Amino acid sequence: MRHQVGWGLGLLLLALAGVAAVDAQARVVVETLHSTALRGNAIGDSPDRAITVYLPPSYDTQVARRYPVVYLLHGATSEPGEWFDGSYQGMDLGAALDRMAGPGEFIVVMPAANNRxxxxxxxxxxxxxxxxxxxAKELVAFVDARFRTQPERRARGLAGQSMGGFGALYLAGRHPDTFAYVYAVSPCCLGFVGDLAQAGARWRQPLGGWLRAMAMAFAAPGNTAPEAEPPLPFTATPDGGVERHVAVEATWKRYMPLYRLERDPAGYRRLCGIAFDAGLQDQITSVTAGARAFSQALDRHRIAHAFATYDGTHTDHTRERFETAMLPFFAHAFASAAAPKACAR
Known part of the structure; x- marks a missing residue:
């Protein structure tokens, strides 16, 4: 998915009232966004980021039409191309979106957010x-300037899987003036629960993988040495216990959506739709426990949302959740976006 790609759909009949059927073809394009926000980062990542964009079948034929947008965030060690190449139970995200062609079409934007x-x-x-x-700022402005979007909050949604689910819930609560809807698939790292609890197994294991990336991302200002081991909120002790580091824990809580919600629910209350899910057999136990805790916190603050669990692990139902839950959630949300009073603000 690193170059512009034509997406073969065959013949598509659009049976809109009073309009003759037309052949239409969706497209997936890859743009490059040079980011000011990422320029000069401490690990030397390029500020030039690939942006994969799905344009629905009618985009090139209905040239006066504007479209809602879903910003879809990938997980750790992943990339947008994996949603198209069958990596998840044979899923082809473009084909799944093509099947939704018609009045409910929307653009999907997928930034490449991986690093070393x-x-x-x-x-x-x-x-x-x-x-x-x-x-929340550069990418949205770039997409609104480059494509025929509906440039308003009630026509924008955030979605993501795993690390991307974390990002979707984090950003949605922080930017309700920009995004109206959010759906998180198997969101990781929402709070210190499950294997991320103080007594959890993660802190007794060698630091690596997604936990090391999270520790690097959450490192406090001034702690920018790229090769230095990042501080952790809990560390194992020689006697088999776990030591708590209160200052680091507090820094991590500034990012984790569960605690952000508890501190200030106003951003989440302003959203027009919140949904998320988790597998009951997720091997990252903080995913299911965190999603359940986040749902309970939303309930305490009387914020409407949908939370679903299912029999499955961290990724073995990705295709099903995308095709039967996440994509229909946005199709329905955008179709009824004018109805909720909150969405008019």
Whole structure:
């Protein structure tokens, strides 16, 4: 998916009232966004980021039409191309979106957020650069300027899987003036629960993978040495216990959506739709426990949302959740976007 690609659909009949059927073809294009927010980051990542954009079948034929946009964030060590190449149970995201052709079509924008540590976590980071500003400000402005979008909050949604689910819930609560809807698939790292609890197994294991990337992303300002081991909120002790580091824990809580919601639910209350899911057998136990805790916190603050669990692990139902839950959520949300009063603000 690194070059412009034509997406073969065959013949598509659009049976809109009073309009003759036309042949139409969706497109997937890859643009490059030079980011000011990522320029000069401590790990030397390029500020030139590939942006994969799905344009629906009617985009090139209905030239006066404007479209809602879903910003879809990938997980750690992943990339947008994996949603198209069958990596997840044979899923072809373009084909799944093509099947939704018609009045409910929308654009999907997928930024490449990987780095040599496995991922950015989509936050403004002392080490990785200002990824929150990149997505919520630069990327939205870039897409609105380059494509025929509906440039308003009620026509924008955030979605993501795993690390991307974390990013979607984090950014949605921080930027309700920009995004109206959010759906997180198997969102990781929402709080210190499950294997991320103080007594959890993660802190007794060697630091690596997504946990190291998260620790790097959450490192406090001033702690920018790219090769230095990032501080952790909990560390194992020689006697088999776990030591708590309160200052680091507090820094991580500034990012984790569960605590952001508890501190200030106003941003989440302004959203027009919130949904997320988790597999009951997810091997990253903080995913299911965190999603359940986040749902309970939303309930305590009387914020409407949808939370679903299913029999499955971290990625073995990705195709099903995308095709039967996440994509229909946005199609329905955009079709009824004029109805909720909150969406008019």
């Amino acid at each position: 540590y496995g991922g950015s976590f989509y936050v403004n980071s002392a080490r990785f650069g200002r990824w929150e500003d990149f997505v």
